[in-house]
Structures are given as structure tokens and as C-alpha cells.
Amino acid sequence: MKLNPEFFPLTQLATRFVDQLTQCRRLGLKVLEASEHHVLIELPYSTELIGYPDTGVIHGGVVTTLMDTACGSAVVCAIFEKFKSLEISPTLDLRVDYMKPAIPNKPVYGFAECYRMTSSVAFTRAIAYQDSIDDPIAHAVGSFMRISPEMVGEEFRQALMGNETKNKGDSA
Structure with a gap:
């Protein structure tokens, strides 16, 4: 199914x-912006995410989830922009290389880009940060499998395109 990105930010x-x-819903992740080149996601601070009770620092696994997401x-957006279709890309x-712990009581931002695609793999890099992208909490590099658009379930496709009937279950 070919889609027109001009009508779909x-x-x-x-x-x-x-x-x-x-x-992602449980963590409260919020997409702040996305383009064919990057995605920026906010992870709000929550005491439920603390991995180190003595310091209030969020768990490293939460930062990893932010980076992976x-x-x-970024892969979904890059594929959509380039091929005008949706693909599942596990x-x-x-x-993930951790540079320092996140400061408690402040949100963490994940900035990612899909910088290369082959016919079967998409390659990404990302930075987690708080106050400045130049002062990272962590860096990540990843690879994602490209699976043909025909493998995307109709319910998941409709949910991504905004035609869902308010079903918030995992359908990927």
C-alpha cells in the first residue's frame, strides 16, 4: 500500500x-518531532523509573528503551518518507554506551537518526541527553531488520495511519 507523506506529517x-x-505508554514517552532525518522523544522523569533509590537516578534499562524506541x-519515518509505505523493523x-547517569527530576531526551538503509537492514545512531545534546547521558548505534510492507498487519497499519478504533493494544 503506497501512502502520500505530503498529507501525513x-x-x-x-x-x-x-x-x-x-x-512506551507506561514510560510516558512523547514524540516531540520527527522528520525523514531524525526523531526526538521525551522521557519524563518519574519516581517509578528510579533504579537507584539512594540517588533517584532512573534505571539504565529505561534509557535503553528510550534509545531503542x-x-x-527514526527507521519507520525514514522508510515511510523514502518508500511511501509502512514496514515492521524489529x-x-x-x-548503548553510557557516559553518565541522568540527573534526577529532569526529563531525558532521545535524539535518533536512520543514517543508512539497505534492502534488508536500517542503521541508526542516537544520543540521550538532558540539558544539551552536547553533554550526552548515552550514545547508541543500532541495526533494524526491514520486513516487507505486506507483513504489517492491517490493524497495526490502521493504528499508525490514524484510522484505529481506539485500540491501544500491541499489534506489531
């Missing part, structure tokens, strides 16, 4: 993609 597509994932969203590999 990529921020809206990335938001709907993230909203389909239970763990930002990278996956994570093949994700490497």
Missing part, C-alpha cells in the same frame, strides 16, 4: 508508532 506517524507500544521510530542489534 512524520511527527504524527512517529507518535502513533510509539503509542502502540505498551512499554527513538531509533525504531531491532537486530543495539549497543
